[in-house]
Amino acid sequence: MPDKIGRLPLWEVFIRGKRGLDHKHAGSIHAADGEQALQYARDPYPRRNEGCSIWVVKSADIIASQFEDNDSLFDPAIDKMIYRHPTFYDVPEDLKL
Amino acid sequence: MTDSTTLPEIFQGRIDSEEKIEPRDWMPDAYRKTLIRQISQHAHSEIVGQLPEGNWITRAPSLRRKAILLAKVQDEAGHGLYLYSAAETLGISREQMLEQLHSGKAKYSSIFNYPTLTWADIGAIGWLVDSAAIINQIPLCRCSYGPYARAMVRICKEESFHQRQGYELLMTLCQGSEEQKAMAQDAINRWWWPSVMMFGPGDANSTHSAQSMQWKIKRNSNDELRQKFVDQAVPQAEYLGLTLPDPDLKWNEARGHYDFGEIDWDEFYQVVGGNGPCNHERISARIKAHEDGAWVREAALAYADKQRQRARKAAA
Numbered sequence: 001m002p003d004k005i006g007r008l009p010l011w012e013v014f015i016r017g018k019r020g021l022d023h024k025h026a027g028s029i030h031a032a033d034g035e036q037a038l039q040y041a042r043d044p045y046p047r048r049n050e051g052c053s054i055w056v057v058k059s060a061d062i063i064a065s066q067f068e069d070n071d072s073l074f075d076p077a078i079d080k081m082i083y084r085h086p087t088f089y090d091v092p093e094d095l096k097l
Numbered sequence: 098m099t100d101s102t103t104l105p106e107i108f109q110g111r112i113d114s115e116e117k118i119e120p121r122d123w124m125p126d127a128y129r130k131t132l133i134r135q136i137s138q139h140a141h142s143e144i145v146g147q148l149p150e151g152n153w154i155t156r157a158p159s160l161r162r163k164a165i166l167l168a169k170v171q172d173e174a175g176h177g178l179y180l181y182s183a184a185e186t187l188g189i190s191r192e193q194m195l196e197q198l199h200s201g202k203a204k205y206s207s208i209f210n211y212p213t214l215t216w217a218d219i220g221a222i223g224w225l226v227d228s229a230a231i232i233n234q235i236p237l238c239r240c241s242y243g244p245y246a247r248a249m250v251r252i253c254k255e256e257s258f259h260q261r262q263g264y265e266l267l268m269t270l271c272q273g274s275e276e277q278k279a280m281a282q283d284a285i286n287r288w289w290w291p292s293v294m295m296f297g298p299g300d301a302n303s304t305h306s307a308q309s310m311q312w313k314i315k316r317n318s319n320d321e322l323r324q325k326f327v328d329q330a331v332p333q334a335e336y337l338g339l340t341l342p343d344p345d346l347k348w349n350e351a352r353g354h355y356d357f358g359e360i361d362w363d364e365f366y367q368v369v370g371g372n373g374p375c376n377h378e379r380i381s382a383r384i385k386a387h388e389d390g391a392w393v394r395e396a397a398l399a400y401a402d403k404q405r406q407r408a409r410k411a412a413a
Contacts, residue, residue: 007398010185027248028182030191032397033404044175048255067121 010059011037015051023055031056112313117243120186128312131305132242133187134203135314137194140180141205144198145379147173149213150222158216165262166219172255179248186244199384207365208291210373217270217277217284223263225285225292225330231256232326233296241313264333271337278338285334286342293357294365296323327355 008030014023026045031037037056045051065073082088091097102110104123111118118124147170154170157163181191197203208226213219234256237249270281296319297303309315327346334341345358367373 008394027179027251028185029178032394033401036397036401043171044178047171047175064121067123 008032011041011056012059012062013037013041013045014055014057015041015045016053017050018052023053026051028059029056034058112241115313117246118241119243127308128314129187131309131312131314132245133184133189135309136180136184136187136245137189137197138204138206140177140184140194141198141203142209143173143177143180145205145209145383147177148379148382149209149211149375150219152213153216153219156216157219162266169223169259169262172259176252176255179251180245183242183244183248195387199380199387201371201380204369206295207368207373208295209379210368210375211287211291212375214287215280215284217267217280218288220263220266220270220281221284221288223259223261224267224333225263225288226295227256227260227263228330229292229295229326231260232322232329236316236322239313239316245314264337267337267339271339281337282339285339289342290361290364291368293323293327294360296320296326298362298365299360324354327357331355 009032011029011031011034013026013029015026016023026041029037029040031040034056038054041054041056046054105125108118108122108124108128111122118128150166150173151170154163154166157166181194184194185191194203198205208229213222231253234249234253238246238253240246240249267281267284270277298319300306300318300320303319306315306318310318331341331346343358345356347356349356368376371377
C-alpha cells in the first residue's frame with residue numbers, strides 16, 4: 001500500500017564533519033529515492049554545523065559480515081597480530097626508532 | 098571463548114564487561130522485546146511531545162522566541178527519528194510502531210497529555226520537563242544496546258539548549274510585571290508534579306527495573322533519578338523567586354537531599370491509562386497528521402518509480 005511508510009526504503013547516512021575528515025555513519029532515514037534521502041538527511045543531521053558533505057546509501061545494498069563468520073574473519077588477525085605491532089621489536093630505546 | 102559457552106552466556110558476558118550489544122548479535126527475546134518497547138515509547142514521546150509546544154509557535158511573543166521554539170520542536174522530530182531508527186534495528190518496522198502508537202497499544206510519556214494553557218508553560222516545559230528528560234537520558238548514553246546508546250548521545254547533546262531556553266524564558270517573565278510573574282508561578286504549579294512523576298513508579302512498584310538493570314538498559318533506579326531532579330530544581334526555583342507547589346519540600350541535613358511530599362499515583366495511572374486531559378487530542382492529532390501526509394509519501398514513491406523507469410529506458 002502506498003500510504004505505508006514501510007514502503008519507503010531505508011538509507012544509511014554518512015556525514016563528513018569537516019574537510020580532511022572521513023565520512024562517518026550518522027544514522028538512517030526512510031526516503032523514496034537517493035535525492036529525497038539527501039534532503040531528509042540534511043534536515044536533522046547537520047543542523048548544528050556538524051557537516052560539509054553527506055553520503056547516503058541504501059541499507060539493503062550494504063554487505064555486512066555475519067557474527068557466525070567472526071572466527072574465520074578475525075581470529076587469524078588476533079593470532080598473528082603481535083609482529084604487526086611496533087612493540088614486538090626490541091631495539092635500543094635512545095635511538096628514537 | 099570455549100565451545101561449551103552458550104549464547105546466553107556470551108551475551109551476558111558482553112554486558113558484564115561493558116561491551117555493547119549490536120543488532121546482529123544473538124540476544125534473548127525478552128531483551129529485544131524490552132528494548133523495542135522502551136525505545137519506541139521514547140520515540141513516540143519525542144513525536145507527541147512536539148504537540149503541546151507546537152501549540153504556541155504562532156503565538157510566541159517575539160521573532161526570537163518563535164525561532165527558538167521552532168528549532169526546539171524541529172529537534173524533537175529529529176530525536177523521534179533517531180530513536181525510531183534505533184528501534185528498527187531490532188526488527189520492528191516504522192509502520193508497525195506508528196500503528197501501535199495510533200491504536201493506543203504503545204504508550205508515550207504521560208507528561209504530554211497535559212495542556213499548555215499559557216506562554217509560561219513553554220518555559221515550564223523547557224525547564225522542568227526537559228530537565229527531567231535529561232536526567233533520565235544521560236544514563237541511557239551508556240545503555241548496553243549500541244544503537245540506542247548512540248542515539249542518546251546525539252540527543253543529549255542537543256537537549257541542553259531546550260532546558261536552558263526554558264529557564265531563560267521563565268527568568269524573563271519573573272523579572273517582568275506582577276502578572277507575568279504570576280503567570281510563571283501558575284505554570285510551575287501545574288507542571289511540577291507531572292514532572293516529578295516522569296521518572297515512573299517508585300522503586301518498590303517498578304515492574305521492569307530489576308531485569309533492565311541486569312541487562313544494563315537501565316543504570317539508576319527511578320527514585321534515585323527523581324531525587325536528583327528535585328535536588329537540582331529547588332535552588333533553580335529559588336533563583337527565579339518561584340515556589341514549588343509542595344509544602345513538604347525541605348532540606349534533610351542527614352540525607353543530604355531534599356525531602357518531598359507524597360506523589361499522587363492515582364493521577365499518574367489515570368493519565369497513563371488514557372484519561373489525562375489531552376490523551377484523545379494528542380493521538381487524534383498524530384493520526385490526522387499521518388493520514389494527511391499519505392499523499393506526500395505516495396507522490397514521492399511514484400516520482401521515484403518514474404525516475405527509475407526513465408533511467409532504464411535511457412539506458413536501453
